[in-house]
Amino acid sequence: MNYITTYCHINSESCKVNGAIVAENTGENWLKDLYLNLGIKYPKFHKMDTLSQVAFLASEFLIRSNEDIGKYKEDEIALIFSNKTSSLNTDIKYQNSYENGGTASPAMFVYTLPNILLGEISIRNKWYGEHIFTLFPTFNQKYFVDYPEALLGEYTKACLCGWVEVNNDKIEAFLFFIEKKASKQLNLLHTEQNIERLYKQANG
Amino acid sequence: MDLFIGSENIISPLGNTASENFNSLRRNESGIQKHINVGFKGEDVYLSKIDSKSIDFYSLLEQSFSESIKGISDEIIESGRCLVFVSTTKGDLSHVNEDSIHSSVQRLQNQFKLANYPLIVSNACISGILALNAAAKLIRSEKYDHAIVIGCDVVSDFILYGFQSLFAISELPCEPFSADRKGITLGEGAATIVMSKDKDIFFASPLRYLSGSSSNDANHISGPSRTGEGLARTIIKTIENANVLISDIDYISAHGTGTLYNDEMESIALDRLKLNDVPINSLKGYYGHTLGAAGVIETVVSMQCLRNNYLIKSLGYKEQGTSCNINMIQKNLEREIKVVLKTSSGFGGCNASAILSK
Numbered sequence: 114m115n116y117i118t119t120y121c122h123i124n125s126e127s128c129k130v131n132g133a134i135v136a137e138n139t140g141e142n143w144l145k146d147l148y149l150n151l152g153i154k155y156p157k158f159h160k161m162d163t164l165s166q167v168a169f170l171a172s173e174f175l176i177r178s179n180e181d182i183g184k185y186k187e188d189e190i191a192l193i194f195s196n197k198t199s200s201l202n203t204d205i206k207y208q209n210s211y212e213n214g215g216t217a218s219p220a221m222f223v224y225t226l227p228n229i230l231l232g233e234i235s236i237r238n239k240w241y242g243e244h245i246f247t248l249f250p251t252f253n254q255k256y257f258v259d260y261p262e263a264l265l266g267e268y269t270k271a272c273l274c275g276w277v278e279v280n281n282d283k284i285e286a287f288l289f290f291i292e293k294k295a296s297k298q299l300n301l302l303h304t305e306q307n308i309e310r311l312y313k314q315a316n317g
Numbered sequence: 318m319d320l321f322i323g324s325e326n327i328i329s330p331l332g333n334t335a336s337e338n339f340n341s342l343r344r345n346e347s348g349i350q351k352h353i354n355v356g357f358k359g360e361d362v363y364l365s366k367i368d369s370k371s372i373d374f375y376s377l378l379e380q381s382f383s384e385s386i387k388g389i390s391d392e393i394i395e396s397g398r399c400l401v402f403v404s405t406t407k408g409d410l411s412h413v414n415e416d417s418i419h420s421s422v423q424r425l426q427n428q429f430k431l432a433n434y435p436l437i438v439s440n441a442c443i444s445g446i447l448a449l450n451a452a453a454k455l456i457r458s459e460k461y462d463h464a465i466v467i468g469c470d471v472v473s474d475f476i477l478y479g480f481q482s483l484f485a486i487s488e489l490p491c492e493p494f495s496a497d498r499k500g501i502t503l504g505e506g507a508a509t510i511v512m513s514k515d516k517d518i519f520f521a522s523p524l525r526y527l528s529g530s531s532s533n534d535a536n537h538i539s540g541p542s543r544t545g546e547g548l549a550r551t552i553i554k555t556i557e558n559a560n561v562l563i564s565d566i567d568y569i570s571a572h573g574t575g576t577l578y579n580d581e582m583e584s585i586a587l588d589r590l591k592l593n594d595v596p597i598n599s600l601k602g603y604y605g606h607t608l609g610a611a612g613v614i615e616t617v618v619s620m621q622c623l624r625n626n627y628l629i630k631s632l633g634y635k636e637q638g639t640s641c642n643i644n645m646i647q648k649n650l651e652r653e654i655k656v657v658l659k660t661s662s663g664f665g666g667c668n669a670s671a672i673l674s675k
Contacts, residue, residue, distance in 0.1 A: 188532065188550060198415040199407075199439055204475075208413050211478045217357055222479035223539045223664060226406060228440040232665035235533035241550050243531050244667060245447055248437040250419055256436070260451070263458035268530070268554055280415065 115265060115303035118296035119179040120289035121171045122315035123147070125282070128170070130178045131298055132314060144170065144284075151177075155237070162203045162224035163284065165233045168194070168277045171286040172234045175273070179290060179298070182271070189270040191243035192231045193260055194277060199227045199248055202279040230277065243269055252276050252287075254308040261291050261303065276312065287312050318457045321516045322673065323523030324388030325617040328381045329506035329604055330367050339621040342629045343649060347603050349490040349502050356486075357478045363490050365504030365605035366472050374409035375421040377507040378469045382425065385465065385509035390518045393511075394429055398462040401425070401435040402452055403469065404444040405609035410473040438609075442572070442663030443531065444468065445508075445612020446671050450529030452512050462514055468613030469507035476608070477503055483539075491575030491606075493599035493631060494584070494645055496638035501574045504605025508613040510620075524623055527656075527672040528558035534666035541578045545586025547668035548660060552590055555658070559672040566595050566672075567654045568628055570619045572661045573599020574606055575633070579662065584639035595658075598646045602632030612661045616671065619657045623675055626653050 122129045128136045128147055136150050147170045148158055161169060176182050182190070207221035223229065228246040235244065243264055249256065261272040275288040289311065291303050301307050326334060330348030331341035348365035356362045367377075382401075386394055393399050403425070408418030422435050438448040445468040452464035480486050480501060487500035511519070512526060532554065534547035542548070556563060569592060571583055580599075587593065600615050607614055622628055628650040637645075660670045 187535075192533075197419070199418065201413070201415055201417075204413050204417075207479070208475060211357065211474075211482075217478040217482040219479070219482040222482055225475075225479065226439070226441045226664055228663075228665040228667060229538050230665075231440075232533060232538045232667065235535040235666060236537070239535050241532050241535050241547060244440075244533050245438065245451060245531070246440045248418060248439050250423070250434065259455060259458070259460045263451075263454040263460060267558075 115291050115293055116295040117289050117301040117303050117307060118292045118299050119175050120311055121175040123167055123171050123286040124315055125284055128174060130174050135174060161233060164200060164202060164227065164277060164279045165224065165230040167279060167284050167286045168230040168275060169233050171288040172273065175288050175290060179296060181296060182290065185271055187239055188241040188268065190240050191264050191269040191272045192234060193245055193272050194231060194275040195247045195249055195253065196227065196276060196278045197248065197250060198278060198280050200225050252312050254305040257308050258303060258305050287315055318514055320453055320456060320512055320514060320526045321519065321523035322510050322512050322526045323519040323521060324385050324511040325509065325620050326381050326384040327506065327508040327614050327617050328377055329614065330365050331603065334384060335617050335621055342603055342618065345630060345632060347490065347632055348504060349605055357481050362477065362486060363502045364472055365502065367505060374469060374471050375424060377471065378421055378425060378467060381507035381509045382467055385511060388520050389511050393463050393518055395432055397432040400433050400455065400461045400464050401431055402438060402448040402464060402466040403435045404438045404448040404466065404613060405469050406439060406441060406444060407470065407476065410475045441665050441667055442608055442611060443661045443667045443669040444609040446529065446659060446661045446669040447531055449510065449616060449671055450531065450669060453526055453529060456512065456514055463518065464512045465509060466512065466613060467507060467509045468610035470608040470610045471505045472503050485576055487575055490633060491601050492633035492635065493573035493575045493601050494580045494638055495634045496636045498575045498577065498580065498638055500576050502605040504607040506604060506607045506610050506614055508610055508617045510613060510617060524620055525674045527674055528555050529669065529671035530554040530558065531667065531669040534668065536666055538666060539664050541582035541662065545582050545589060547666060548583060548586035548662055549589045551668045551670045552660065555670040555672055561656055561672065563591060565656045566658050568622060568657050569595050569597040570615050570657060570659045571597050571599045573601055575601055581639050584641040584643050587643055588641035593642045594644050596628055596644050596646045598629060598631035616659050619659055619673055623654050623657060623673065627651055
């Protein structure tokens with residue numbers, strides 16, 4: 114059996130780690146406030162689109178709250194991410210650049226693929242592991258049990274899973290880390306019920 | 318667990334079945350043609366486009382799926398133990414909205430009474446191989462017994478203008494791995510492969526899928542790694558898992574987009590693994606870069622190479638254009654092929670590979 118050992122939620126109101134509030138949105142520039150809250154210097158953050166920024170921030174808050182993550186080798190952590198609307202928010206901005214702005218923006222075009230956020234997290238952490246981005250009409254707890262179970266084995270020892278959505282002004286990130294043993298902070302079995310419950314925590 | 322693959326199909330400018338496509342490839346025919354006044358500034362652009370006004374994302378998806386399932390037992394399609402995979406980068410871009418992909422996938426589910434909503438893999442240019450690998454992992458972990466993997470993407474202004482803005486579109490048909498290559502040529506198409514743990518569902522004799530994996534470069538979101546890091550790592554994992562030796566590999570179906578840096582990166586990764594002498598080609602000179610469909614189309618072609626013991630010359634290749642030697646296939650070859658390595662790489666630093674055999 115596997116365990117959920119850390120999780121993180123970000124939405125337009127707050128950022129929570131393992132259910133506890135880390136930061137609340139009080140200003141105009143919520144994602145930048147969260148970046149400043151991390152106290153890191155990572156200029157690449159400012160070049161990312163919103164989808165990658167939200168995923169990056171959630172991954173940073175999650176990783177720093179679980180010291181065991183650093184013990185895995187560079188190719189032992191798989192990234193398993195999904196959402197509903199792919200890179201739609203950036204797709205619309207990019208489409209607008211060539212339809213109304215007179216030129217197709219190469220900087221935006223690169224972010225019209227949802228898996229770019231997997232690249233951003235891999236670059237930041239120097240992770241060379243398995244990775245996959247998939248799309249579902251709604252959050253899919255069955256996939257988030259089936260696929261990590263299918264991957265965990267000889268090469269993959271842990272999974273960072275995530276549902277990250279940016280649609281109009283709505284932002285939503287739910288990331289959770291799966292390991293073969295429970296952590297000091299959390300003793301939560303990796304089941305559909307638990308994943309669904311944690312996902313709903315963010316929205317309830 | 319042994320995994321069988323078969324009942325494969327390709328819909329492309331080169332034909333509507335796998336064998337039609339392979340016959341075109343044997344004649345070294347390309348789907349790439351000059352299209353007038355289609356670029357962002359009205360440039361003429363070489364593309365591999367299907368010659369039909371009625372073609373759209375859904376019709377391609379549906380056509381390839383329908384062709385493919387003719388070769389397997391009926392009851393599989395609607396079974397809860399079967400999962401359909403749709404590999405695509407952008408789906409239907411005629412309307413850029415939240416249904417660009419889901420509306421077509423939902424329609425496919427309804428039309429064929431699929432028990433499960435298909436798993437959509439959208440992971441840039443490695444989507445096709447990743448979908449095959451994911452199918453294999455889910456079957457081997459006994460979550461499903463069968464998978465039907467479709468790759469599909471269509472040419473659109475959205476994608477063309479984007480690659481133009483990156484100065485990545487070749488003014489001539491692409492020339493993968495060749496010294497004077499100048500970028501990619503875009504293409505469209507669909508392909509389907511059925512994978513199962515059960516050999517008996519196939520009417521024609523299937524082949525085998527041995528293993529697959531993915532690895533990130535952890536280097537740059539749009540530039541290929543200078544050391545071939547992710548590609549080398551995924552090939553190592555895939556070969557180890559397949560339980561074959563480097564010397565067992567008879568043919569490599571490369572990604573080979575025709576950009577300066579991608580092809581150079583691939584040659585470096587292959588050199589690191591001492592795969593220099595294995596016959597290799599890129600099929601982009603025939604199909605262009607079909608993005609989310611590419612991995613599945615090129616795997617179906619690899620399956621025809623295995624079935625026919627025949628290798629296709631790498632169209633557009635003239636002279637060595639990478640710093641490391643690789644053994645480009647410069648004319649069609651008849652020879653015994655037992656083990657094939659398929660690779661792909663894409664934006665986001667992603668790399669994936671798979672090994673197939675007889």
